[in-house]
Each structure stands twice: as C-alpha cells, then as structure tokens.
Amino acid sequence: MLQYIVKRILIFLPTLLVISFLAFGLSQCTPGDPVEETMAVGEKGFISREAYDRNYRQLAHQMGLDRPVFYLSLSALAYPDTLHRIVRKDQRENLLKLIAHYGNWEQISTYYNQIQELDRQLTKLPDSLKMLNRVRSELLLLNLNDKDRSIQTKLDSIDHFLQQDALLNARIGGEVDQLKRSYSQIKSQQTPWKLKVPVIHWYGLQNQYHFWISNFLKGDFGVSYRDKQPVANQLKTAIPLTLMINGLAIFFAYLIAVPIGVYSAKYKDRAFDRITLVLLFMLHSLPVFWIATMLIAFFSTPEYGFDWFPTYGLGNLPDSAPFWQRFWETAYHLVLPIFSLTYGAIAFLSRQMRGGLINILGLDYIRTARAKGVNEHQVIWKHGFRNALFPIITLFASVLPAAISGSVVIEVIFSIPGMGKTTVDAINAQDWPVIYTILMIASVMTVLGILIADLLYALADPRVKFNKQ
Amino acid sequence: MGTEVATKKVTNAYWETVWTSFRKNKPALWSWRILKLLIFLAIFSNFIANEKPIYCKIDGKAYFPVLMDYGLKSYPQFFDTDWLAPNPAFEDSIMPLIPYSYSTRDKTSRNYVGPFDEQQVRRTRYRHWLGTDQLGRDIAAGMISGLRTALIIGVLAMSIAGFIGIILGSLAGYYGDNYLRISRFRFVLLLLGLTLGLFFGFFSRSYILSESEYFLGQILIGLCITVAVVLLFNFLGGLFERLSFFNKKTSVPVDMLTMRLIEIINAIPGLLLLLSIVALIKNKSIFNVMAVIGLISWTTIARFVRAELLRIRNLEYIEAARALGYSEMRIIFRHALPNALTPVLITLAFGIANAILLEAFLSFLGFGVDPSQVTWGSMLSEARGNFKAWWIMIFPGLAIFVTVTIFNLIGEGLSDALNPRLRR
Numbered sequence: 012m013l014q015y016i017v018k019r020i021l022i023f024l025p026t027l028l029v030i031s032f033l034a035f036g037l038s039q040c041t042p043g044d045p046v047e048e049t050m051a052v053g054e055k056g057f058i059s060r061e062a063y064d065r066n067y068r069q070l071a072h073q074m075g076l077d078r079p080v081f082y083l084s085l086s087a088l089a090y091p092d093t094l095h096r097i098v099r100k101d102q103r104e105n106l107l108k109l110i111a112h113y114g115n116w117e118q119i120s121t122y123y124n125q126i127q128e129l130d131r132q133l134t135k136l137p138d139s140l141k142m143l144n145r146v147r148s149e150l151l152l153l154n155l156n157d158k159d160r161s162i163q164t165k166l167d168s169i170d171h172f173l174q175q176d177a178l179l180n181a182r183i184g185g186e187v188d189q190l191k192r193s194y195s196q197i198k199s200q201q202t203p204w205k206l207k208v209p210v211i212h213w214y215g216l217q218n219q220y221h222f223w224i225s226n227f228l229k230g231d232f233g234v235s236y237r238d239k240q241p242v243a244n245q246l247k248t249a250i251p252l253t254l255m256i257n258g259l260a261i262f263f264a265y266l267i268a269v270p271i272g273v274y275s276a277k278y279k280d281r282a283f284d285r286i287t288l289v290l291l292f293m294l295h296s297l298p299v300f301w302i303a304t305m306l307i308a309f310f311s312t313p314e315y316g317f318d319w320f321p322t323y324g325l326g327n328l329p330d331s332a333p334f335w336q337r338f339w340e341t342a343y344h345l346v347l348p349i350f351s352l353t354y355g356a357i358a359f360l361s362r363q364m365r366g367g368l369i370n371i372l373g374l375d376y377i378r379t380a381r382a383k384g385v386n387e388h389q390v391i392w393k394h395g396f397r398n399a400l401f402p403i404i405t406l407f408a409s410v411l412p413a414a415i416s417g418s419v420v421i422e423v424i425f426s427i428p429g430m431g432k433t434t435v436d437a438i439n440a441q442d443w444p445v446i447y448t449i450l451m452i453a454s455v456m457t458v459l460g461i462l463i464a465d466l467l468y469a470l471a472d473p474r475v476k477f478n479k480q
Numbered sequence: 481m482g483t484e485v486a487t488k489k490v491t492n493a494y495w496e497t498v499w500t501s502f503r504k505n506k507p508a509l510w511s512w513r514i515l516k517l518l519i520f521l522a523i524f525s526n527f528i529a530n531e532k533p534i535y536c537k538i539d540g541k542a543y544f545p546v547l548m549d550y551g552l553k554s555y556p557q558f559f560d561t562d563w564l565a566p567n568p569a570f571e572d573s574i575m576p577l578i579p580y581s582y583s584t585r586d587k588t589s590r591n592y593v594g595p596f597d598e599q600q601v602r603r604t605r606y607r608h609w610l611g612t613d614q615l616g617r618d619i620a621a622g623m624i625s626g627l628r629t630a631l632i633i634g635v636l637a638m639s640i641a642g643f644i645g646i647i648l649g650s651l652a653g654y655y656g657d658n659y660l661r662i663s664r665f666r667f668v669l670l671l672l673g674l675t676l677g678l679f680f681g682f683f684s685r686s687y688i689l690s691e692s693e694y695f696l697g698q699i700l701i702g703l704c705i706t707v708a709v710v711l712l713f714n715f716l717g718g719l720f721e722r723l724s725f726f727n728k729k730t731s732v733p734v735d736m737l738t739m740r741l742i743e744i745i746n747a748i749p750g751l752l753l754l755l756s757i758v759a760l761i762k763n764k765s766i767f768n769v770m771a772v773i774g775l776i777s778w779t780t781i782a783r784f785v786r787a788e789l790l791r792i793r794n795l796e797y798i799e800a801a802r803a804l805g806y807s808e809m810r811i812i813f814r815h816a817l818p819n820a821l822t823p824v825l826i827t828l829a830f831g832i833a834n835a836i837l838l839e840a841f842l843s844f845l846g847f848g849v850d851p852s853q854v855t856w857g858s859m860l861s862e863a864r865g866n867f868k869a870w871w872i873m874i875f876p877g878l879a880i881f882v883t884v885t886i887f888n889l890i891g892e893g894l895s896d897a898l899n900p901r902l903r904r
Binding site: 025026029030033037040041042085086087107108111112206207209292293295296297298300301304305307308312314315412415416417419420423424431434435438439441446447449450453454457458461 | 675676678679680683684686687740743744746747748749750751752753755756757759760762833837840841844845846847857860863864867868870873874877880881884885888889892
C-alpha cells in the first residue's frame with residue numbers, strides 16, 4: 012500500500028513539473044515590461060533618467076530578470092549567450108531583431124555600446140547646448156529601432172542637429188561619426204549563415220525559471236502589477252473562498268445525486284426514472300452562466316417582484332458582528348451561487364450512480380441474495396449500493412476541475428472575490444503574475460484532488476493492482 | 481471489382497442498422513432534424529436576417545442587394561442607401577424574413593424595446609419580434625448570425641481536436657508501450673531531427689513569427705518545416721539501419737507518453753487554461769479562438785480512439801494484414817482506424833456542444849471573439865447591464881441551451897445506436 016502511494020506521488024511529480032513549464036512559458040509570452048509594471052508609480056515619473064536606470068537595474072535584479080530564461084536554450088549561432096545581461100526588455104528585444112536581420116553580434120554589440128557611451132557623454136554635457144535634448148531623444152530612439160530606413164533617418168537627423176550646433180558638434184562629432192561607421196559596418200559585414208546554425212547553450216541554475224519555481228515553492232508568487240502588493244496577499248482570501256464554495260457545491264451535489272441515482276436504478280424504466288432522466292439531462296445542458304444571470308435577474312432584483320436574495324458579494328457585516336449573524340449573512344448570499352454550481356454536477360453524478368448500480372444489480376451475487384429471500388431494501392442499500400458507491404467517489408477527481416472551472420463564471424456573476432473572479436479581474440488589468448500563479452495553484456489543487464481520489468479508491472477496493480505494469 | 485461491391489454493401493448495411501436504431505430514439509431523431517434546420521439557417525443567415533432586400537426592382541431592372549454581403553456584386557447606386565427608410569424607388573421588392581441584420585441600429589427602437597412594448601416601426605412586418613438592445617439592434621437578427629458563429633466554432637474547433645486526438649490516440653492504442661520498436665540509433669536521430677526541426681521551424685524564424693500578420697499561417701509553416709526535417713532524419717535512420725551495427729532495437733512507450741500528456745492537460749482546470757491563453761491573443765479572430773479551444777479539448781477523443789485501437793490491434797484481420805507485409809502506417813490508418821471511428825462520432829457530438837459552451841462563456845466574460853462578430857455569449861453578457869431587458873437574457877441563452885442540448889441528444893442517440901451492447 013505504502014509502495015502504491017509513493018508510486019502515485021512520484022507519477023504526479025513530472026505532471027506538476029510540466030504544468031509549471033507551461034505556466035512559466037505562457038508568462039513569458041505576455042506583452043509589456045514586467046520591471047516597469049512592477050515599479051511603484053512614484054519611481055517612474057519626475058526622476059532623472061540615471062536614477063530610473065539604476066532603479067530599473069535594481070528591481071530587475073530583485074525579480075531575477077537579469078538572468079537567462081531557462082536552464083538551456085536552443086538558438087542560432089548568431090545570438091550571444093550573454094544577451095540576458097542587457098536588462099532593459101525593449102532594448103534587448105530590439106537587439107534580437109537586429110541580429111535576426113544581420114546575424115553579426117560583434118558589430119551589433121559595438122554599435123549598441125557606442126550608443127550607450129554616447130548617451131552617457133550627453134548626460135555630462137551642460138543643458139545650455141541648444142540641440143542637446145533633440146540629439147539625445149533621437150539617440151534614445153536608436154535603441155528601439157531595427158529597420159534600416161528608420162535607423163538611417165535617426166542618424167541623419169542627428170547629423171542635421173549637429174550641423175546647427177557647432178559647440179555640440181565639437182564635443183561629440185567624432186563619436187557620432189564612429190557610430191555611423193559602425194552601423195554601416197553592421198550592414199557591410201553581414202553573417203546571415205550564423206542564423207542557420209543551431210547552438211544549445213547551458214546556463215546552469217542561475218536562471219529565471221529556477222528563480223520563479225523556487226520562489227513559488229517558498230510561497231513567494233511575485234508582485235501584482237495592479238496594487239504592487241505580493242500576489243500572495245490577494246490569494247490568501249481568494250483560495251479558501253473558492254475551496255469553500257466548491258466544497259459545499261460538491262457536497263450538496265453528492266447529497267442529492269446519490270439518492271436520485273439509487274431510486275432511478277431501483278425503479279428503472281418506470282415513470283420516476285424516465286422523468287428524472289429527462290429532467291437531469293436538461294439540467295446538464297443548461298449553461299451555468301445563463302442560469303446564474305437569470306437567477307440574479309429574477310430572484311435578486313425588484314424588477315419582476317421576487318426580490319428574495321441579495322444580488323452581489325458576500326454581505327459586508329463587520330468582523331465584530333456575532334459569528335452566527337455573519338454565518339447566516341454569508342449563507343444567505345451563497346444560496347444562489349451554490350445552487351448554480353450544484354445542478355450540473357447533480358445531473359452528471361446521478362446518471363453515473365444510476366448506471367453503476369444498474370450494472371451491479373444485474374450481477375450474480377445480487378440474484379443469489381434475492382433468491383435466498385433478502386428483502387429488496389437490503390439488497391439495494393446493503394449489497395448493491397455499497398459496491399456502486401466507490402466508483403462514484405472517484406468521480407470526485409473529474410468533478411473537482413469542472414467545479415473549479417465552473418466557479419470562475421459563478422464568482423464573476425455573483426461578485427464573489429474567489430480565485431475565478433481574481434483571474435478575470437487580473438486579465439482585465441493585464442496583471443500577469445496573478446493569472447499564472449492562479450493557474451499553477453489551481454492545477455496543483457486539481458492534481459492533489461485526483462491523487463486523493465486515487466488513494467481513496469485503492470483503500471476502498473483492495474483489488475486495485477498496486478503494481479500494475 | 482466483385483469485392484468492392486461486396487464491401488460497399490456491407491458498409492451500407494452497417495450504417496443502415498445504425499440509422500434504424502438511431503431513428504428509434506425519438507429525441508435524437510428530432511434533434512437531428514432540428515440540427516439540419518439550424519445548419520440551413522446558419523448557411524443562409526444573410527438571406528434570413530438582413531436589412532437589404534433579397535430582390536428589388538428599380539426602373540424595370542432587377543437587383544439582388546443581399547449579394548453585397550458576399551461581395552459577389554457591388555451596386556454603386558446603393559452605397560449611400562439608408563435601408564431602414566422606405567425607398568420610393570423600389571417598384572417591387574422582397575425583404576428577408578427578419579428585415580434587420582444585427583449590425584443595423586434602428587434609431588427609433590433604441591434603449592431596450594421589448595417584444596410586447598409599443599414599437600415605432602413602419603409596419604408590423606418591421607416589428608422587432610424579440611426586442612432590441614441598447615443600440616437598437618434586433619435580437620432576432622443577432623440570434624441568427626450568432627447561430628452561424630456558434631456552429632462554425634463548434635465544428636472547426638472539434639475538427640482540430642479530432643485531428644490531434646485521432647492521430648495521437650491511434651498511435652498510442654496501436655503501439656501500446658511495447659510494440660513500437662525502433663533502433664536506438666534511429667531514436668537518437670529522431671530526437672536530433674526534432675530539435676533541428678523545431679530550430680528551423682520556429683527558433684530561427686522567430687523574427688518572422690513575431691512580425692507577421694498571419695500568425696497562424698506562420699505557425700503552420702513552422703510545423704511543416706519541423707515535420708519535414710523529422711521525416712528527413714527518419715529516412716536517414718532507415719538508410720543507416722540496413723547496417724546491422726546500428727540495428728539494436730528498443731521500444732518506445734508511446735502509450736505511456738500519450739496518457740501522461742492527457743493526464744497533464746486534464747489536470748489543469750480547462751477554463752482557467754483557456755482564459756490565460758486567450759488573454760495573450762491580441763487578434764481574437766474567430767479562428768484563433770476556436771484553435772485554442774480545439775487545442776485543449778482533444779483529450780477525450782484521443783482516449784476513446786486509444787481504447788478502441790487497443791481492442792482492434794489484437795483482432796485477427798490486423799494480424800492478417802501484418803502477415804501480408806503491409807506497412808504499419810497503412811495498417812493503422814487504413815485498416816484499424818476506420819473501425820475505431822464510431823466512438824469518435826459520439827465524442828465529436830458532445831465535444832461540439834462543449835466547444836459552443838466554452839465560446840459562449842468566453843464571450844460572456846468579454847474575452848471571446850472580437851466585438852464585430854456576434855455571439856450568443858456576448859449578447860447574453862449585455863443583459864447583465866440591464867436586468868429589466870429579460871428578452872436579451874432569455875433568447876440568446878435559450879439558443880445556447882437548445883443547440884447544446886441538440887448536440888448532446890444526438891451524441892446520446894449515436895452512442896445507443898453504435899454500441900448495441902450498452903443499450904439497457
């Protein structure tokens with residue numbers, strides 16, 4: 012038994028690993044610059060560019076973003092393995108594009124370094140030079156352009172500005188000429204063949220994925236873009252709420268579905284069975300978000316005369332209110348959401364229960380029991396039901412992910428601040444760290460649920476082969 | 481010649497039996513009939529709900545303004561026409577059944593006019609039978625064009641899912657864990673080929689991929705390059721295998737790998753995965769959305785096909801095919817797979833229902849296809865803005881419900897008809 016448990020857990024580890032790759036990979040595809048998004052608003056405006064650059068570097072280092080992305084990378088020979096040291100995401104991406112055009116990193120890096128050097132020189136010059144700021148803004152734009160024509164235009168306009176400002180020209184004219192020369196070198200010394208030669212780089216443990224997953228395991232999920240607070244703060248209330256709602260919904264679903272299933276198996280093909288079958292089938296096909304919207308409209312607004320339930324949220328009694336009062340308030344708010352979550356699962360579960368029990372009632376030992384005169388009630392509840400119940404318990408594994416998915420829409424419609432609503436709000440605010448943390452946590456919870464169901468099944472049914480090949 | 485006729489007769493007889501038992505299931509039969517009607521409505525939706533007349537006559541000349549929607553013919557004289565206003569130039573005209581399209585904004589019926597409210601329309605013919613929304617768009621017209629979106633999404637998403645599911649499922653089921661034996665040398669070559677293929681297909685083309693407008697097309701090209709490189713290496717492997725030195729065999733656990741993959745995908749709550757992928761897509765065309773839906777919903781199909789092929793693999797006729805020296809691919813895809821496709825039909829029917837639901841859900845949350853495309857989900861989400869307008873709530877929801885139920889019932893009917901053993 013212990014061996015079986017260990018084995019099951021070992022099988023789930025690679026699953027979790029792949030899911031973490033997926034979540035991390037998706038988070039790499041997000042638009043926007045994570046460092047900039049994380050910076051507090053005060054750090055962005057009204058500070059000098061040097062201070063901004065310093066802050067940027069510091070924050071990127073804190074977030075582990077100055078590291079390579081993964082343990083290893085597959086790229087072309089033209090790309091250097093040290094590109095991650097260029098911290099600014101926009102500049103890095105621009106360099107990638109330049110390399111994709113010309114394939115000669117040496118020339119491109121000279122060019123890039125000259126731009127940075129020139130920029131540094133410009134900051135030291137006095138502001139009194141009249142063309143200084145215009146030259147500078149053109150220079151900064153060079154960092155973000157990769158197309159030949161636009162780079163050429165920028166270089167030409169820098170030339171143009173320098174001609175109008177002899178003082179400035181005297182200071183940096185030589186460097187600008189050098190810059191132009193190195194740009195034309197990029198174009199003249201292209202090595203496009205380097206783009207076609209694959210290379211695998213190995214980076215070791217100092218990489219972003221490793222940083223992210225080890226922080227994740229420690230419970231540090233990063234910082235939300237929206238409120239600049241740790242993501243964990245948002246999830247601390249959301250996860251228990253979602254778990255509670257789903258737990259209650261699944262509990263009620265089993266509570267109602269199991270007797271329905273048993274009775275329709277008992278009265279198979281009679282009126283009760285036929286009617287429940289049709290009803291449950293229709294329930295199963297009713298879209299949750301439709302029913303929930305209608306429930307809100309008809310039963311929680313005075314519009315149609317049935318203003319019985321509260322519309323949104325969980326009630327806002329202060330924490331100081333007596334426990335039972337808060338309990339009833341919350342329960343009152345949860346009636347509609349839990350109903351909407353439950354009915355779909357009821358249909359599914361009771362159909363399975365019915366099918367399983369019918370199968371078992373056709374077996375020989377049931378006939379034997381009937382033949383020796385055991386009354387029908389005992390046949391069904393004592394002999395049949397027990398054996399039919401186990402497979403239903405394991406269905407928990409497939410009900411749970413469905414319930415978590417389903418609760419997304421319920422939480423949004425009823426404004427319950429659980430995981431689903433947090434996700435949708437985060438998507439609307441493009442708050443990526445929150446989205447992928449929730450994706451990871453929900454997957455981990457589902458995997459754990461499946462694991463528990465597996466173990467329960469193995470406990471309940473000794474015939475499960477522990478060392479299945 | 482003779483055998484051909486015989487097989488044809490046999491297949492016909494098989495499908496005749498299936499059809500007869502399918503017909504006996506009244507709900508399924510009626511769903512099938514309604515589905516045919518819905519497909520008809522979806523195909524001809526422009527002729528059913530449109531503000532342009534199907535046919536009109538001006539100065540004795542016949543025009544078909546509806547065709548302008550298809551770009552078949554352009555009539556310059558209609559460019560500035562306000563279709564809602566009565567046009568005195570028409571000597572004769574035939575209007576579609578619903579004289580509005582969903583993009584028409586009826587200025588006189590703005591701000592949620594209900595079906596039973598007094599409507600300021602020219603004639604009873606122009607009534608909004610199912611009401612209007614805030615912008616004065618006709619709900620009935622929206623239902624008709626939403627039907628088209630829903631069916632396209634359902635069918636295309638499931639074809640993608642079916643394609644992936646059938647290929648992976650059949651390979652997993654046929655080869656199992658022990659039957660795909662290739663030499664270690666070829667295995668290494670294939671891995672190398674896959675790496676190189678991915679490199680040339682995607683990594684070295686990353687610039688084109690990120691800049692191109694046709695992202696999906698570029699991905700397809702990348703996949704083609706990858707497959708081509710892998711096939712090339714497979715061919716090389718075949719050449720080298722003739723030398724006995726490279727010929728030590730090892731088995732590849734295809735089944736285990738596929739099942740693990742399915743387990744992984746099933747372990748992620750589907751809607752959350754869908755949401756977090758869709759959130760990344762900038763251009764939410766109908767094709768991108770259904771591609772994502774297809775990519776995460778192939779697992780059921782793969783499981784069914786695998787189970788069938790596990791059974792079929794051990795049948796005698798497959799052994800006979802092997803004895804005849806047919807290639808493995810030919811046995812799988814020409815002899816084994818056709819007999820495993822019946823359960824796929826069942827899962828396809830349920831899958832279409834599910835895909836329609838998923839899309840409606842996405843649109844309901846506002847993450848679905850872009851707003852120019854009408855979907856039932858986005859119509860339904862409008863109802864949350866105004867609970868008074870019950871017609872926006874009831875009708876699109878009902879449409880989703882009916883369509884989903886129809887596909888579910890057809891799936892039920894098929895599974896009864898195709899597996900007589902299961903019928904109780």
